[in-house]
Amino acid sequence: DSGVTQTPKHLITATGQRVTLRCSPRSGDLSVYWYQQSLDQGLQFLIQYYNGEERAKGNILERFSAQQFPDLHSELNLSSLELGDSALYFCASSVGGRSYNEQFFGPGTRLTVL
Amino acid sequence: AQKVTQAQTEISVVEKEDVTLDCVYETRDTTYYLFWYKQPPSGELVFLIRRNSFDEQNEISGRYSWNFQKSTSSFNFTITASQVVDSAVYFCALSEAASNTGKLIFGQGTTLQVKP
Numbered sequence: 001d002s003g004v005t006q007t008p009k010h011l012i013t014a015t016g017q018r019v020t021l022r023c024s025p026r027s028g029d030l031s032v033y034w035y036q037q038s039l040d041q042g043l044q045f046l047i048q049y050y051n052g053e054e055r056a057k058g059n060i061l062e063r064f065s066a067q068q069f070p071d072l073h074s075e076l077n078l079s080s081l082e083l084g085d086s087a088l089y090f091c092a093s094s095v096g097g098r099s100y101n102e103q104f105f106g107p108g109t110r111l112t113v114l
Numbered sequence: 115a116q117k118v119t120q121a122q123t124e125i126s127v128v129e130k131e132d133v134t135l136d137c138v139y140e141t142r143d144t145t146y147y148l149f150w151y152k153q154p155p156s157g158e159l160v161f162l163i164r165r166n167s168f169d170e171q172n173e174i175s176g177r178y179s180w181n182f183q184k185s186t187s188s189f190n191f192t193i194t195a196s197q198v199v200d201s202a203v204y205f206c207a208l209s210e211a212a213s214n215t216g217k218l219i220f221g222q223g224t225t226l227q228v229k230p
Contacts, residue, residue: 002158031216043205043220056215090159097216099209100147100166105159 003027004106006091012112018079021109025072025093031055032074033094033103034066038087049074050097081113116141118208120221127196128229135191135224137206143167145211148182148189149218153203165189196228 003026013019025032034046036059045058049068060066063081068074078085088108094101117140127133139148150162163173165182173180177194193200203225207218 002160033216033218035218042222043207043218045217045219048215048217056213056217058217088157092159094216099145099211099213099216100164101216102149102161102164103216103218104161105151107156107158110157 002104002106004091004093004104006089006106006109008109009107010110010112012114013081014114015081015083017081017113018077019081019111021076021078021089021091021111023074023076023091023093023106025074025091026104029093029095029104030072031094031097031101032068032072033092034060034074034076035090035092035105036087037090037108038084041087043090046076048097055097078111083113086111086113116143116208116210116219118206118219118221120204120206120224122224123222124225124227126227126229129198130195131228132192132194133196133226133228135193135204135206135226137189137191137221139187139189139206139208141208141210143210143212147209147211149207149209150180150189150191151205151207151220153205153223155202159205162191193226196226198228198230201226201228 046060048056092103092105206221
């Protein structure tokens with residue numbers, strides 16, 4: 001158990017809908033990351049937050065947004081969902097937000113868009 | 115541009131065999147970090163190791179060992195005397211100091227199947 005929690009574990013929804021994925025980092029970690037894992041794209045970095053501020057943005061669609069709250073938990077919002085958004089979404093956390101910080105991953109949220 | 119290549123898509127071995135998973139990376143940064151993660155069938159990504167670009171010493175942890183060679187831009191992972199529990203997808207990843215972020219660039223992963 002990495003100490004990173006994600007809810008829900010599974011999510012099934014329809015095209016055009018909006019969902020929110022939630023992540024709680026390990027105790028003491030200030031940085032949160034979101035990654036998407038799909039069969040065709042592999043593991044892709046979406047976005048990073050550090051202590052409430054956005055630190056880096058990757059291949060995140062405009063339909064997706066995220067934030068990190070004062071208690072350091074994070075939410076990833078996915079809207080106008082398409083079939084291609086079906087994937088496993090991971091949250092990770094690290095103590096700092098630098099390149100040398102080890103990231104610890106949560107169990108993931110499996111999103112299925114029908 | 116930064117890139118991580120794991121050319122072996124799938125490897126199948128019989129228990130107790132040694133197996134090496136290859137990882138080749140590309141980066142223009144002089145300071146970078148390399149990682150290996152394991153994704154067992156349960157799906158969670160498990161951190162295995164981090165290596166700094168300025169430390170080329172090989173590392174051994176139990177049955178696991180890592181060979182970092184800057185000259186060939188490779189960071190290979192060897193499992194000695196493999197076990198069925200080693201069956202998983204293994205990912206190599208890169209982060210660059212110049213990015214000033216923790217962004218990880220992952221390879222496509224190598225699926226390792228260890229048969230009893």
